[in-house]
Amino acid sequence: AAPPDAAAAANGPLQPAAGNAAAAAGGGPALLEGAAGSMVLEGWSRLAAQELGLGSAMHSQVPRSATALPVLEACMRSALPQPSDSDWNRPKPRHPILGPASYPKGQPDVISAPGLFRKMDPEALFFAFYYQPDTYQQYLAAQELKRQSWRYHKHHNAWFQRYAEPSVTSEEYEQGTYVYFDYHVMHDDLQSGWCYRRKENFTFRYDALEDELPVQSV
Numbered sequence: 001a002a003p004p005d006a007a008a009a010a011n012g013p014l015q016p017a018a019g020n021a022a023a024a025a026g027g028g029p030a031l032l033e034g035a036a037g038s039m040v041l042e043g044w045s046r047l048a049a050q051e052l053g054l055g056s057a058m059h060s061q062v063p064r065s066a067t068a069l070p071v072l073e074a075c076m077r078s079a080l081p082q083p084s085d086s087d088w089n090r091p092k093p094r095h096p097i098l099g100p101a102s103y104p105k106g107q108p109d110v111i112s113a114p115g116l117f118r119k120m121d122p123e124a125l126f127f128a129f130y131y132q133p134d135t136y137q138q139y140l141a142a143q144e145l146k147r148q149s150w151r152y153h154k155h156h157n158a159w160f161q162r163y164a165e166p167s168v169t170s171e172e173y174e175q176g177t178y179v180y181f182d183y184h185v186m187h188d189d190l191q192s193g194w195c196y197r198r199k200e201n202f203t204f205r206y207d208a209l210e211d212e213l214p215v216q217s218v
Contacts, residue, residue: 111137112136112137112140114140114143114144117137117140117141117143117144118144118147120141120144122145122148122150122181123181123194125141125144125145126141126145126159126181126183128140128141129141129142129145129159130183145159148161149161149162150181151204151209151210152209152210153180153204153208153209153210154208154209154210155208156180156208157183158180158181158182158183159180159181160178160179160180160199160202160204161178161179161180162176162177162178162179163176163177163178163179163198164176164177171206172205172206172207173203173204173205173206174203174204174206175201175202175203175204176201176202177198177199177200177201177202178198178199178202178204179196179197179198179199180196180197180199181195181196181197182194182195182196182197
């Protein structure tokens with residue numbers, strides 16, 4: 001029998017606390033009142049003076065409205081995504097250290113062994129497929145999923161499996177009830193994913209079927 005459908009997430013979006021409602025509505029000045037706020041704005045002024053190329057003695061002459069924007073822009077530039085953020089194959093440690101000689105310097109060979117993937121449950125295979133893109137591990141995961149009668153739908157980017165024999169078949173498509181794996185961890189409507197779902201009266205067109213990877217027997 002196919003796994004049951006997953007329940008939707010019960011938690012709603014986070015709401016601001018009551019004490020911060022006025023500050024949120026007014027743009028935040030209430031958070032910068034008092035001595036602590038003066039120290040924050042003083043720091044903004046000094047940073048903005050450096051950003052604008054002014055001397056340290058002139059930072060007090062920069063209006064506060066002109067100090068905040070350069071600081072925010074400088075923070076934004078330092079936090080922009082980098083191409084290396086999506087580099088899965090060559091992870092770069094943030095704080096590299098020299099470890100002992102006994103500590104492994106790379107992935108163990110078993111990670112690339114087809115026999116290991118034959119022992120994994122489907123959810124582990126789905127994780128390897130979706131979160132190790134363009135790797136040999138993704139290839140092995142896809143091969144094992146196909147061996148377990150899962151089929152990849154290229155348009156939906158999802159894996160489907162027949163729940164029952166199709167009610168309608170033709171040369172171009174088949175129609176029936178299928179189980180598919182929802183690979184989204186969280187949807188835009190806060191509905192949780194990463195679960196099995198059932199789709200009834202679904203038309204699976206054969207031109208959307210990935211059929212390039214051969215299925216190998218054990």
